[in-house]
Structures are given as structure tokens and as C-alpha cells.
Amino acid sequence: MHFRAKNIRINRLELLDSTSHVVPVESRVDSVRAQSRRWRREGHKVALIPTMGALHAGHLSLIEQARAKGADRVIVSIFVNPTQFGKDEDLDRYPQDLEGDLEMLRSVDVDLLFAPSVDTVYPSGCQTTVTVEHLPQHLCGLSRPGHFDGVATVVSILFHTTEPDLAVFGEKDFQQLQVIRQMVRDQHMPTRIVSAPIVREADGLAMSSRNAHLSGQDRVAACSLHRALTEAQAMVAKGERDVSILTRQMRSTCVRVGGRIDYASIVDPTKLSDLIHVNAPARALLAVYFGSTRLIDNAPIGNIESL
DSSP, rough: OOOOOOOOOOSEEEOOOOTEEEEEOOOOOOHHHHHHHHHHHHTOOOEEEESSSOOOHOOOOOOHHHHHHHHEEEEEEOOOOOOGSTTTTTTSSSOOOOHHHHHHTTTOOEEEOOOOOOOHHOOOOOOOOOOOOOOOSTHHHHHSSSSHHHHHHHHHHHHHOOOOSSEETTTHHHHHHHHHHHHHHHHHOOOOEEEEOHHHHSSBBOOOGGGGGGGHHHHHHHTHHHHHHHHHHHHHHTTBBBBBHHHHHHHHHHHOOOEEEEEEEOOOOOOOOBBBBBOOOOEEEEEETTTEEEEEEEEEEEEEEGO
């Protein structure tokens, strides 16, 4: 496999902030695995937070969730995974700021940062990929063929490297969350998958590393994602059950402000298959371009307790 990506090469570092909080950084598989096994032998529960960097408050909430779910030691990984980007996607412009990410991690309770190079994750001659068969045949998988093979493959590698007791993923990438859950079940992996709620800006926009690419006008328009979802939730709460009507409203709300729709769907939250009527808890999902930036968002729908 050959990839065009920036390699991050770091040999064991210890970086201190003004409060002397140590954030060890490692790039080697054997060293990270040895540390994780050492912690587990000592009776600690180990959590992994997989990220592609460009960290924000949403990522920090995953660390908090790991601690809340009983993790004694937290590993954060930063790796911009080339196998989940298509040839015309934004790998080259994906934001990378390792020093800024380290500065952010110094302020929270992280035990280790794993920042491998592309050559470490995908050594020369590697031939193995992980494929989840049905879940990627919906939503983002239709417009990003091969994306979820890349996601499943890199997460499998990270799990084998760090051997975590639990791993935390945000609900903003809801399809990704379901794909990883399926992979873990199918492969009998011992890692428990924990989901974390979407973290939003004050105006409702879901936090995302890609928000940095939005122009001022597009940034305002992108708030229509959350507005469309909350409007659909309100319609269901008032008795609307027809998915075609609900998705038409979602599309209209985003298109009115200049959004270009990839999809607007209401699906079974486990199978991700499209629904005709909302007669049980479901998930409303959107993928919309604002300018050249593609953003996703989602919300539970049809479950009165979550509205």
C-alpha cells in the first residue's frame, strides 16, 4: 500500500505544561502494547480514544466519558488514516497540528498519546483489510465507497496495538459507531464500545475538525443541520410519522441557506436501513456540503424520552 500523507515520527517524549502534567508520547507499536499490558497486569482498566487529531472539546468529552465508564488509564491515538479517504477527498487538506493537540491534551487527564507514522500502521507489504458487509451500504457508504473498510481496518489495528478494555466513539459519526460495534461483535473482540453524545457549539453546530474549512457565510449556513434535525424531532413529537415528509423538511431547511444535500435520511438505528414511517425509535441523519466542506450530523427521533 502506498499513501500520500504526512508521517508523524516521534520517539518517546515527555512534554510538560506549567502544572507539570506529563503527557508521554509514543510512536512504536511494541512500546504502546507493552505499556497497556503493564497497566492491565497492575489491575487498571485501559481506554482508547481513537482520533485523527485537530482536537476540540468534542474529543475531550470522549476522555471524560472514558473516565466516567471506569477507565483508570486513557490512551489517545492521533493518526490521519489515509485508507478511509477516497482519491478525490480531503486527505491533503485535513487539519494536522500535533503541537496544538499536545497543548490541549496537557490540560486533561491523559496517560499516553500514541502518534504513529503511516509506515508504522501500514508497513511495507501489508495486504490485510477488514470489511463489514452490510452497514456500509447506506448513508456515507454510498457516496464514500471504501471509506468504512478503511475505518474498520485502522480501528482493528489500533485495538490490536493498544488492547483496550474499552474504546469511546462520538455519536456524531453515527454510522461509524455502528460499523465498529458490528466489527467488535463479529470478531469477538474483548473491547467494550462506549458511545458519547454529540458536543455542539453555542449555535448548535456539531463540533468537527472540518468546521475550520468553513467560510464565515458557510459557517452560519451550517447551523441549518441542527435546525433541520430539531424541526424534524418537533414534527414527530406532534404526531408526524411519514418519513418522506420529514426528510423533505430536513432537505428544505438546509437547501434554503445554500447547502448541497448528499443525503437526508431517517433509518433504523441498528441496521441503518431506510424507514417509511417512524413507529419506533429511529435516527435522523444528514450529510450536506457547505461550500466545498461536507458536514454530517444526526439526532435520535421517534423516542419521546430523547426529544
